[in-house]
Amino acid sequence: REFLDRVVTHIAHIEQQRIKLYTGNYSDFEIARAEHLANQQSAYQKQQSEIAHIRDFVNRFKAKATKAKQAQSRIKALERMEKIAPAHVDSPFHFSFFQPRRLTTPILALDKASVGYQQTPLIDNIKLHLAPGDRIGLLGPNGAGKSTLIKLIAGELEPLSGKRREGKDIVIGYFAQHQLEQLRPDESALKHLQRLDPMATEQDCRNFLGGFGFNGDTALEPVAPFSGGEKARLVLALLVYQRPALLLLDEPTNHLDLEMRLALTMALQEYEGALVVVSHDRYFLRNVTDDLWLVADGKAAAFEGDLDDYRQLRLGRETVNASADKSPAVNNGKKLDRQAAAQQRQKLQPLRNQVKKAEQVLDKQNAELAKIELQLADTTLYEAANKEKLKDLLQQQAATKAALEQAEMDWLEASEILENAETAEV
Structure with a gap:
C-alpha cells in the first residue's frame, strides 16, 4: 500500500469483468471508489x-383507450432505458x-538465549518476555536473523545456550512461507x-472457510492448483481456527492481495494474544504492532524509534559505507550530527508513540466505518426481511462515527503536542 502510494499515479481496478481507471495513488483510489459506489x-x-x-x-x-398510446410510449421508454446496476x-x-x-503471563520467555546453526550463534543473549497484548515487529537487514529468531520463539530451533520457556498448554500459531508447501x-x-x-x-467448517474466500465448490477443490495467495489464506x-495465544507471522502478506491484507490487519487489531511479526509491508507493520525490535549485528533488542527512524538509520548506514574513504574530519562531523539527531528523536519518541497510537485508532475507526458503509450499499439489506440487520x-454506523470523531480529536491533540515539542527543540 505505501509502495503504491509512493510510485503510482493511476489505479486500474478490475471488478465484475469490468475495468475502471482511477487517477491518483492507492489512498486516492480508496476514497474515489467509496464515492463512486455511493453515487x-x-x-x-x-x-x-x-x-x-x-x-x-x-x-x-394500458387498458384505457384514451391512455393506451401513452402507456405504449412509456413501455418503449422503459425498454430503451440503460439500466444502472446496484453498487x-x-x-x-x-x-x-x-x-x-489459554493465556498465561508470560506466554513465552527467552532468557539469555542464543540461536544459530551448527553450533554457530547468529544472535546472542536474547532476553524476551511475551505477555498477552504484546505486539512486536522485527526489523533488520536481510540475513540478520529475523526468521531464525521467529523459529526459536516457535520452538522449531532449540537455543544454543540460555533458556526458552513457554506457558503451560498454550497454543502457538506459526506462519512461514515454507508451510504453504506442506499443505x-x-x-x-x-x-x-x-x-x-x-x-x-x-x-460449520464451510462457514468458517467462507470467511477466507473458500466458498461453495472452492472449499472442495484440491489444493494442488491453488495460487500462492490461496495457499497463504488456507x-x-x-x-x-486453533485459537493461538501467540501468533508468529513471518512475511504473512507476501502472497496476499490488498483486500485480504486489510482483512488480516483489521482482525489482528482485535487479537488478544501476543504477536511477533516480520514483514516488509510498512502499512501492515504500522497498524498491527506497538513495539519494534531490531535484529542486527548479532543482537536482538527493543528499537527506540518508529519505522521512519529505522529508515533513516538504514540510509545513514548506507551513507557511511559509501563515504568511508572521505576525510576523517568530515566523517566525524557527520557522526556528531547523526548522534545529535538520534538524541533528539529519542527525546521526542514518547510523544511520537502517542501520535502513532492515535493514528492507529483513527485508521481502525475509518476502516470500520468504511466496512459498515460498504455493507449499507448492499441493496438486499433494504428488503423487509433484513429490517433488523439494517x-x-x-446503529453501528452512528456509534462508529462518534468514535471516529473522538479519535480525530485525540490525534489532533497528540499531534499538536508533538509539533510544539519539535518547535521548541529547534
Missing part, C-alpha cells in the same frame, strides 16, 4: 423508483480471531480443516 447506489435507487413509477402508470392505463462490493474476506484457548496437494481446504477438528460439522485460516448496521 452508483444513489443513481440505482433513483432509477428503480422511476421504473416503478412507469410500470405503475402502464398497469393502470456491488467484492469483499469475500470476513473473519476474526477467536478468544485464545496436502490432493486434499481440499475443507478436508484440511476437518483433519484439524474431526468433530466439527461440515457446515494456512492462515488453519492458524486462526437497524443494527445503522
Whole structure:
C-alpha cells in the first residue's frame, strides 16, 4: 500500500469483468471508489423508483383507450432505458480471531538465549518476555536473523545456550512461507480443516472457510492448483481456527492481495494474544504492532524509534559505507550530527508513540466505518426481511462515527503536542 502510494499515479481496478481507471495513488483510489459506489447506489435507487413509477402508470392505463398510446410510449421508454446496476462490493474476506484457548503471563520467555546453526550463534543473549497484548515487529537487514529468531520463539530451533520457556498448554500459531508447501496437494481446504477438528460439522467448517474466500465448490477443490495467495489464506485460516495465544507471522502478506491484507490487519487489531511479526509491508507493520525490535549485528533488542527512524538509520548506514574513504574530519562531523539527531528523536519518541497510537485508532475507526458503509450499499439489506440487520448496521454506523470523531480529536491533540515539542527543540 505505501509502495503504491509512493510510485503510482493511476489505479486500474478490475471488478465484475469490468475495468475502471482511477487517477491518483492507492489512498486516492480508496476514497474515489467509496464515492463512486455511493453515487452508483444513489443513481440505482433513483432509477428503480422511476421504473416503478412507469410500470405503475402502464398497469393502470394500458387498458384505457384514451391512455393506451401513452402507456405504449412509456413501455418503449422503459425498454430503451440503460439500466444502472446496484453498487456491488467484492469483499469475500470476513473473519476474526477467536478468544485464545489459554493465556498465561508470560506466554513465552527467552532468557539469555542464543540461536544459530551448527553450533554457530547468529544472535546472542536474547532476553524476551511475551505477555498477552504484546505486539512486536522485527526489523533488520536481510540475513540478520529475523526468521531464525521467529523459529526459536516457535520452538522449531532449540537455543544454543540460555533458556526458552513457554506457558503451560498454550497454543502457538506459526506462519512461514515454507508451510504453504506442506499443505496436502490432493486434499481440499475443507478436508484440511476437518483433519484439524474431526468433530466439527461440515457446515460449520464451510462457514468458517467462507470467511477466507473458500466458498461453495472452492472449499472442495484440491489444493494442488491453488495460487500462492490461496495457499497463504488456507494456512492462515488453519492458524486462526486453533485459537493461538501467540501468533508468529513471518512475511504473512507476501502472497496476499490488498483486500485480504486489510482483512488480516483489521482482525489482528482485535487479537488478544501476543504477536511477533516480520514483514516488509510498512502499512501492515504500522497498524498491527506497538513495539519494534531490531535484529542486527548479532543482537536482538527493543528499537527506540518508529519505522521512519529505522529508515533513516538504514540510509545513514548506507551513507557511511559509501563515504568511508572521505576525510576523517568530515566523517566525524557527520557522526556528531547523526548522534545529535538520534538524541533528539529519542527525546521526542514518547510523544511520537502517542501520535502513532492515535493514528492507529483513527485508521481502525475509518476502516470500520468504511466496512459498515460498504455493507449499507448492499441493496438486499433494504428488503423487509433484513429490517433488523439494517437497524443494527445503522446503529453501528452512528456509534462508529462518534468514535471516529473522538479519535480525530485525540490525534489532533497528540499531534499538536508533538509539533510544539519539535518547535521548541529547534
